[in-house]
Amino acid sequence: MNNSIFEMVTSGIKEGSFFPQIQSCVLPIFLQEFKGYTLFYAPGTLIATDAYQSEKMIIDLKKNNVQSIFAKQIRNKAEMAKRRFDLQHQIPPFNPYCLTLYTSSDCNLNCSYCYSGKRDYKNKVDLNLESIRKGAEIVAAACQKASIPMSVVFHGGGEPLIDPHLPEILACVEEIAINYALQISSYVATNGVISEETANWAADHIDQFGLSCDGYPDIQDQQRPGKNGEKSSLFVERTAAILNKKGKKFSIRATITEETYLQIPEIIKYCCGKLFAKEIYLEPIFSGLNQKTDNGFSVNDAANFCSQFLKGKELAIENGATVEFCGSRMNEIHGRYCQVFRHVLQLIPGGDISACFKTSGKNTAKFDERLIGRNQEGDWNWDHLFETGKKLSIDDPSCYQCFNRFHCARGCPDICPLTGGPDHGSFRCLMNKIMTGYSLLETADEFLLPMISDHQIVGMEI
Ligand code: SF4
Numbered sequence: 001m002n003n004s005i006f007e008m009v010t011s012g013i014k015e016g017s018f019f020p021q022i023q024s025c026v027l028p029i030f031l032q033e034f035k036g037y038t039l040f041y042a043p044g045t046l047i048a049t050d051a052y053q054s055e056k057m058i059i060d061l062k063k064n065n066v067q068s069i070f071a072k073q074i075r076n077k078a079e080m081a082k083r084r085f086d087l088q089h090q091i092p093p094f095n096p097y098c099l100t101l102y103t104s105s106d107c108n109l110n111c112s113y114c115y116s117g118k119r120d121y122k123n124k125v126d127l128n129l130e131s132i133r134k135g136a137e138i139v140a141a142a143c144q145k146a147s148i149p150m151s152v153v154f155h156g157g158g159e160p161l162i163d164p165h166l167p168e169i170l171a172c173v174e175e176i177a178i179n180y181a182l183q184i185s186s187y188v189a190t191n192g193v194i195s196e197e198t199a200n201w202a203a204d205h206i207d208q209f210g211l212s213c214d215g216y217p218d219i220q221d222q223q224r225p226g227k228n229g230e231k232s233s234l235f236v237e238r239t240a241a242i243l244n245k246k247g248k249k250f251s252i253r254a255t256i257t258e259e260t261y262l263q264i265p266e267i268i269k270y271c272c273g274k275l276f277a278k279e280i281y282l283e284p285i286f287s288g289l290n291q292k293t294d295n296g297f298s299v300n301d302a303a304n305f306c307s308q309f310l311k312g313k314e315l316a317i318e319n320g321a322t323v324e325f326c327g328s329r330m331n332e333i334h335g336r337y338c339q340v341f342r343h344v345l346q347l348i349p350g351g352d353i354s355a356c357f358k359t360s361g362k363n364t365a366k367f368d369e370r371l372i373g374r375n376q377e378g379d380w381n382w383d384h385l386f387e388t389g390k391k392l393s394i395d396d397p398s399c400y401q402c403f404n405r406f407h408c409a410r411g412c413p414d415i416c417p418l419t420g421g422p423d424h425g426s427f428r429c430l431m432n433k434i435m436t437g438y439s440l441l442e443t444a445d446e447f448l449l450p451m452i453s454d455h456q457i458v459g460m461e462i
């Protein structure tokens with residue numbers, strides 16, 4: 001990690017002077033002084049200029065009819081980002097291309113931060129096959145119309161791989177894809193605490209895996225124990241070994257808490273050295289239901305979290321792996337994680353359709369308006385879906401001018417427009433800003449500044 005760049009980013013953000021939008025330019029084009037040069041940024045492109053070219057560029061960008069190639073290029077990128085973001089957040093239409101199934105509320109772990117509500121092991125609720133079939137038909141029809149492959153995701157809220165119906169469910173969805181002449185890919189988010197037999201079955205039948213592991217055994221066993229307090233780490237290691245042996249693609253999903261964020265480099269070492277992970281996602285723990293359970297992080301922790309993250313990222317690169325986090329993804333135009341904007345049809349136990357990944361069952365749904373219909377009865381509440389989509393697309397006014405607004409999940413999932421609260425200034429807001437800001441300055445430092453003395457103005461796609 002480059003400490004001086006990190007310091008520049010965090011202090012610039014703190015002072016509110018980091019990559020402001022160019023005044024009187026209607027497009028989202030942002031400007032930052034850096035090591036004696038000027039950086040111009042719009043999603044997808046970064047340009048560095050000397051003082052003379054910077055002045056010319058600013059004048060050019062304010063005109064309706066831009067002259068220079070660089071000004072044209074950055075304007076195009078800014079227009080494209082704005083268009084794509086607006087389109088993404090426009091409902092109707094809602095065309096689901098991915099079927100996400102929370103097949104059962106049953107789970108074999110007792111994670112300290114479980115967002116599925118208080119575990120009710122006795123009264124498990126399932127998602128019946130009829131409902132799944134109807135959902136798969138809707139998604140398959142939308143995929144066929146758009147000529148794109150179909151995907152099915154088996155997600156938590158319970159542990160999908162301990163659901164005895166999973167082989168039957170997968171076969172049913174695959175059969176529907178075949179009927180629509182579609183290719184299909186499958187993904188499961190698993191806690192990895194499964195029998196050898198199940199792990200082998202999964203490796204043979206499912207394409208990709210998100211394997212939850214919060215770190216080395218001391219952390220994993222404390223944060224993600226079994227129902228009766230059993231250690232889970234040995235199971236996770238065995239599952240990772242089976243997936244590796246069978247050459248399956250998997251990513252590690254580690255939930256990072258207030259107690260573990262200073263251990264991020266050690267967590268990465270474990271994931272690379274013991275689980276042989278090639279892709280690791282670190283996610284700060286999110287607040288519980290209805291924002292009642294705080295995630296424990298304060299805004300003052302954001303910079304420390306990011307610096308640990310960046311150290312972890314370096315270690316991962318040394319081990320041929322990548323480390324990402326979902327809040328700010330520079331290679332995508334995105335906002336919050338709402339399923340309605342990602343064209344995902346999410347069915348939860350009992351057969352309801354949810355607009356939110358966090359709503360995994362009845363007990364988590366009762367607090368809010370995130371249920372948008374009941375698939376089982378073919379009873380889609382379109383009005384409610386569109387109304388919910390409209391509310392979820394509302395931005396915090398403080399985000400309107402932010403350089404990161406096209407690559408930011410806002411305060412989601414801690415802060416949600418359905419329950420209120422400002423995104424701007426939250427722990428996640430700061431993290432998202434720092435991560436993107438650091439990436440921009442690091443890229444400029446590494447690639448653009450070494451070339452600028454010869455050219456006065458240089459740019460690159462990012
Ligand atoms: S914004 Fe709200 S509904 Fe959307 S994903 Fe986040 S928590 Fe869920």
Ligand code: SF4
Binds near residue numbers: 425429
């Ligand atoms: S929440 Fe995201 S878009 Fe809004 S101010 Fe923070 S970083 Fe920018």
